[in-house]
Amino acid sequence: MEPLTEQLRRDRAHRASAVAATLSSRDIDLVAVTWVDTSGIVRMKAVPVERFSHAAAWGVGASPVFDAFLVDDSILSGHVAGGPTGDLRLYPDVERVTPVAALPGWAWAPADRYAQSGAPHPRDPRLLLRRLVAELADDGYELCTAIEFEWTVAHPDPHDPDTFHPATSAPAYGMARVSELAAYLRDVVSKLRDSGVAVEQIHPEYEVGQFELSVAAGDPVHTADNAVLVREVVRAVSGAHGLRATFSPMVVPGVVGNGGHVHLSLWREGMNRMCGGPGPFGIGAEGENFAAGILEHLPALLAVGCPAVASYLRLQPSHWAGVFRCWGLENREAAVRYITGSEGERDHAANIEVKTFDAAANPYLALAGLLAAGRAGLRAGATLPEPVDGDPARLDSATRSARGITRLPTTLADAVAAFATDDVLCAAFGDELADTIGSVRRGEIALFADATPEEITDASRWRY
Structure with a gap:
C-alpha cells in the first residue's frame, strides 16, 4: 500500500x-x-x-x-x-x-x-489483505468470499463466571431450541441487519447451545470486516439477553467445536470460474487451479486458519471438521468441499468451502493466506487430485496412502512448522509478519505445553 x-x-x-x-x-x-x-x-x-x-x-x-x-x-x-x-x-x-x-x-x-x-505497517493484516486483493485484480480476477459463524451461548454463573452452562440443550438443529431463544435470535438478526450486515440464514447447530449464521458474500476485505462486526454484535445482543456468547473453537473437551468455514468463488470478466468448465463435476479450469492451490498449501494455512492450541481439539475425524487433505463434491468430511448449488443458479452459487478453519483466526490473515495459496495454484495451473466420496476416516490407511489422502496437522506445532517452510505464504506475508505469526504461535504452544484439554478449553473459552 x-x-x-x-x-x-x-x-x-x-x-x-x-x-x-x-x-x-x-x-x-x-x-x-x-x-x-x-x-x-x-x-x-x-x-x-x-x-x-x-x-x-x-x-x-x-x-x-x-x-x-x-x-x-x-x-x-x-x-x-x-x-x-x-x-x-x-x-x-x-x-x-x-x-x-x-x-x-x-x-x-x-x-x-x-x-x-x-x-x-508491515505487520498489519488488513493492509496485507487489501494488497493481495489488488494484486489479484491486476491479474484480472475477483474473489467472492463469505465466512460462516458458529457460536455457543451460555447462561452465566454469577458465582463462577468462567464455567460453561449451555443456554439450551434442546435437540441439534431443532425448532425447540429456537422456541426457547426466539427473542434472542430475532434480536441477533435484526441488530445485524440494522448494522448493515445481510444475514442469509440462521439455525441451531449440532452441539448444545450452539448456533450458526451465514451472511452475504462479498470481497475479502469486506468479509473480514464483517467477521469482526458480526461477532461484536452477537456478543452485545447476548449480554443484553443475560447470556454469554463464545466463538472459541472448543468450549468443553470432547464435543463438536465452533468452526469458521470459509466459502470462496473466483470470478473473471463477470463470470464465476467455479462452474461451467471441463473439470470434475463441471468445475471451471481456473476455479480448479485456485482450489488446488489451497489444497496444496492447506497444512501451512492451518497456522493462520486454526491458530489456537484449542483449535486442534476441534480437528477430529468424523466431526465434519475436514481433517484430511482431500476434496469432494458436497463432502462435509473433506477439507475442501465443492458446492455446485442447485440447478438454475450454479453460475453464481458454485463455490468451494474450506471446512478446517475456525473463528479463533484473524479473518484478515486467514483470507490473505487462502488468496495467496489459491493465486499460486492459479499461476501454476495446478490440478485437483481424485475427489473423495464419503468419510476418508473410514478408508484404511493403505487406501488413503495410495490415493494421497493425508491427515492435516494434528497440533499447532505441526502447522507452524509447515507454515515456516511454505515459501508461497511466507513471501506473500513478508518476512516481518511471517516471523511474528510463527513467534506468537510458538509462544502460545509454550503457554499450554503442560495443559490438559480441560485446562486449554477453560483458558480459551471466553477469549474469542
Missing part, C-alpha cells in the same frame, strides 16, 4: 467530517476503531465523534506491542514487537464506518495501521 500523503490526509479529513455529521445526527457519540491482533483477538481504541475527522487524517496512537500479544494478554518477550518503545497510528476506514445497532451511541470502523511516518 502507498504511504499517506498530505493530499490523502486532507481528503480523509473532508470525508470524515461528513461522516461525523451524519453520526451526530443519529445520536452517535463514540467510534470504536478496531484491529485484530496476531492471536485473533479484536483490540480497539475509541474516539468521540467530534474527533473522528482528526483521527481519520492523523490516526490514533497505538503501540506495536499488540502484534506480540498472546491469547491470555501476556506479551511475547524477546520479539521485535514485544517491547515498550515505538508507536503506530490507527487510521479508521472512513468508508466502513457503521453505527452498531446493538451498542446504542456507538459506531464502529476497522483500522489500517501505519507508522508515524505514514508508511504502511
Whole structure:
C-alpha cells in the first residue's frame, strides 16, 4: 500500500467530517476503531465523534506491542514487537464506518495501521489483505468470499463466571431450541441487519447451545470486516439477553467445536470460474487451479486458519471438521468441499468451502493466506487430485496412502512448522509478519505445553 500523503490526509479529513455529521445526527457519540491482533483477538481504541475527522487524517496512537500479544494478554518477550518503545497510528476506514445497532451511541470502523511516518505497517493484516486483493485484480480476477459463524451461548454463573452452562440443550438443529431463544435470535438478526450486515440464514447447530449464521458474500476485505462486526454484535445482543456468547473453537473437551468455514468463488470478466468448465463435476479450469492451490498449501494455512492450541481439539475425524487433505463434491468430511448449488443458479452459487478453519483466526490473515495459496495454484495451473466420496476416516490407511489422502496437522506445532517452510505464504506475508505469526504461535504452544484439554478449553473459552 502507498504511504499517506498530505493530499490523502486532507481528503480523509473532508470525508470524515461528513461522516461525523451524519453520526451526530443519529445520536452517535463514540467510534470504536478496531484491529485484530496476531492471536485473533479484536483490540480497539475509541474516539468521540467530534474527533473522528482528526483521527481519520492523523490516526490514533497505538503501540506495536499488540502484534506480540498472546491469547491470555501476556506479551511475547524477546520479539521485535514485544517491547515498550515505538508507536503506530490507527487510521479508521472512513468508508466502513457503521453505527452498531446493538451498542446504542456507538459506531464502529476497522483500522489500517501505519507508522508515524505514514508508511504502511508491515505487520498489519488488513493492509496485507487489501494488497493481495489488488494484486489479484491486476491479474484480472475477483474473489467472492463469505465466512460462516458458529457460536455457543451460555447462561452465566454469577458465582463462577468462567464455567460453561449451555443456554439450551434442546435437540441439534431443532425448532425447540429456537422456541426457547426466539427473542434472542430475532434480536441477533435484526441488530445485524440494522448494522448493515445481510444475514442469509440462521439455525441451531449440532452441539448444545450452539448456533450458526451465514451472511452475504462479498470481497475479502469486506468479509473480514464483517467477521469482526458480526461477532461484536452477537456478543452485545447476548449480554443484553443475560447470556454469554463464545466463538472459541472448543468450549468443553470432547464435543463438536465452533468452526469458521470459509466459502470462496473466483470470478473473471463477470463470470464465476467455479462452474461451467471441463473439470470434475463441471468445475471451471481456473476455479480448479485456485482450489488446488489451497489444497496444496492447506497444512501451512492451518497456522493462520486454526491458530489456537484449542483449535486442534476441534480437528477430529468424523466431526465434519475436514481433517484430511482431500476434496469432494458436497463432502462435509473433506477439507475442501465443492458446492455446485442447485440447478438454475450454479453460475453464481458454485463455490468451494474450506471446512478446517475456525473463528479463533484473524479473518484478515486467514483470507490473505487462502488468496495467496489459491493465486499460486492459479499461476501454476495446478490440478485437483481424485475427489473423495464419503468419510476418508473410514478408508484404511493403505487406501488413503495410495490415493494421497493425508491427515492435516494434528497440533499447532505441526502447522507452524509447515507454515515456516511454505515459501508461497511466507513471501506473500513478508518476512516481518511471517516471523511474528510463527513467534506468537510458538509462544502460545509454550503457554499450554503442560495443559490438559480441560485446562486449554477453560483458558480459551471466553477469549474469542
